[in-house]
Every structure is written in structure tokens, then in C-alpha cells.
Amino acid sequence: MPAPLNESNAAGLAGQIRIVLVGTQHPGNIGAAARATKTMGLSRLVLVAPEKPLDDDAYRRSAGAEDLLEAAPVHATLAEAVADCRLVLGCTARSRRVQLEQLDPDAGAARLLRFAAEGPVALVFGRERTGLTNEELQLCHASVHIPSDPAFSSLNLAAAVQVLAYEVRRALLAAAPADAVVPRSDDLPATHEQVEGFFSQLAETLDAIDFHKGRTPDSAMRKLRRLFLRTDLTVNEVRLLRGVLADAQRMARLADESGRLSP
Numbered sequence: 001m002p003a004p005l006n007e008s009n010a011a012g013l014a015g016q017i018r019i020v021l022v023g024t025q026h027p028g029n030i031g032a033a034a035r036a037t038k039t040m041g042l043s044r045l046v047l048v049a050p051e052k053p054l055d056d057d058a059y060r061r062s063a064g065a066e067d068l069l070e071a072a073p074v075h076a077t078l079a080e081a082v083a084d085c086r087l088v089l090g091c092t093a094r095s096r097r098v099q100l101e102q103l104d105p106d107a108g109a110a111r112l113l114r115f116a117a118e119g120p121v122a123l124v125f126g127r128e129r130t131g132l133t134n135e136e137l138q139l140c141h142a143s144v145h146i147p148s149d150p151a152f153s154s155l156n157l158a159a160a161v162q163v164l165a166y167e168v169r170r171a172l173l174a175a176a177p178a179d180a181v182v183p184r185s186d187d188l189p190a191t192h193e194q195v196e197g198f199f200s201q202l203a204e205t206l207d208a209i210d211f212h213k214g215r216t217p218d219s220a221m222r223k224l225r226r227l228f229l230r231t232d233l234t235v236n237e238v239r240l241l242r243g244v245l246a247d248a249q250r251m252a253r254l255a256d257e258s259g260r261l262s263p
């Protein structure tokens with residue numbers, strides 16, 4: 001049996017894990033989420049377009065986790081906050097129309113740790129009233145659902161952060177160095193930004209080869225996004241796919257030019 005992670009390895013991995021709060025409505029919940037995060041040995045809190053600035057209530061409810069509040073970067077969009085992340089998991093109180101793979105908290109925590117050995121990863125939490133939008137969930141590789149009572153499924157934001165941060169801590173304490181810390185440095189998981197670059201080129205290519213034939217591209221793109229996000233693309237795989245697309249785009253241009261030249 002490999003030895004458990006020691007505290008310094010654990011701290012290295014924990015430093016890669018971002019708790020991202022999107023569109024939070026009550027600053028007090030941000031404070032309580034900071035406390036929940038810090039009690040479990042995590043330190044990276046990230047805010048996306050909070051409705052109100054941090055106030056006394058936020059600081060009061062952080063109860064000693066002011067350092068996390070003060071260090072928390074504020075981004076305008078979720079895409080910006082997770083651009084360099086190699087895994088993005090969205091926490092949802094109920095299942096949505098967006099058919100994402102759904103993980104239990106322990107499976108989500110295990111997957112986060114696996115990817116944290118190779119770069120930043122994110123656990124994303126939504127608004128108190130409305131959760132995450134479908135567009136935001138589409139940026140996630142998978143969703144995480146705390147198996148609450150379906151008839152009353154929505155936890156308070158900070159309570160949800162607490163459950164997930166606890167699972168991450170348990171996974172950290174149980175992880176073996178061999179599977180948690182050694183990066184596969186030859187081929188890292190692609191970052192969010194690299195995968196989004198691929199999706200943009202895929203959309204352009206589908207247009208160029210007239211794949212949609214007058215239909216709206218949304219549904220096909222949604223399905224393709226789901227397919228590729230499920231496979232946890234690596235940097236080299238994104239490069240390969242983009243090479244294939246570049247050639248398809250070149251052939252489409254040639255076909256287009258010869259079509260225009262021929263009588």
C-alpha cells in the first residue's frame with residue numbers, strides 16, 4: 001500500500017483547486033463559503049460577477065477566512081475564471097437539460113485530484129436563486145450533484161461548498177503519491193482555453209464544409225461539445241484534432257475556389 005500523501009504534497013495539490021462562485025447574490029454567502037473552503041485546507045476562492053461587493057456581513061461570516069476573501073480574484077465571466085483549468089466541474093442542485101455526465105461528490109473529488117497533479121482545476125458553484133445557467137454548465141467537463149432529497153434538493157451555497165471541500169480533503173488525505181502527484185508530463189490535459197479554441201475551429205469547419213445544410217448549428221455543436229468534453233482531451237489530442245480541421249478547412253477552400261473557376 002503506498003504511503004498517504006504528506007502535508008506538503010497535499011498543500012501543493014490543494015493549491016491547484018479553485019472554488020469558483022458564480023453570480024453570488026448575498027456577500028454573506030461568499031464569506032461563509034470562504035470559511036467552508038479554508039476549514040478543509042483549500043485556499044483558492046475565485047468570484048465571477050458577484051451581484052454585490054464584499055461587505056461586513058461577508059467578512060463576519062468568513063470568521064477567520066478573511067485572507068481568502070482578500071485574495072479572491074474577481075472575473076467578469078466563468079470562461080475567463082477557468083481559462084487555464086484542465087478540469088472544470090459544475091455543482092448543480094438538480095439535473096438540467098444540458099446532458100452532462102453527473103458525478104457524486106466523492107467521484108468528483110477524486111477526479112479533481114487526478115487533474116490537479118497537472119495544473120489548475122475548478123469546482124464551480126452557481127447563484128443562490130437560479131444556480132448555473134445552461135451556458136455556464138456547457139463550459140464544464142461534468143457536473144457534481146450532492147444526492148440530496150429530490151423533493152428539496154437545493155443546499156445553501158456555503159453548505160454545498162462545505163460538502164465538496166470535505167470530499168476533496170478526504171480524497172487528498174487518502175490519495176497515494178503515485179496516483180495523485182506524478183504528472184503525465186508528456187501529454188497534459190488540455191486547458192479550458194485550448195479546448196474552447198478547438199470548439200471555435202470545429203464550428204468554423206462545420207460551416208465551411210456545409211455540414212448544417214440550413215439547420216441551426218446549435219444542437220449539433222451542443223452534442224459535439226458534450227462528446228469531446230467527456231473524453232478529457234489532452235494537449236496533443238487537441239493539436240491533432242486541430243490539424244485535421246485545418247486540412248478540412250483547406251480542402252473546403254480549394255473545393256470552393258475550383259467550384260468558382262469551373263464554368
Ligand code: SAH
Pocket residue numbers: 090091092093094124125126127128129130131132144145146147148153154155156157160
Ligand atoms: N435554486 C438553485 C439552487 C441554487 S443553490 C437551483 O435550483 O439551481 C446555489 C448553488 O449551490 C448551486 O448552484 C450549486 O452550485 C450548489 N448546490 C446546492 N445544492 C446542491 C446539491 N444538492 N448538489 C450540488 N450542488 C448544490
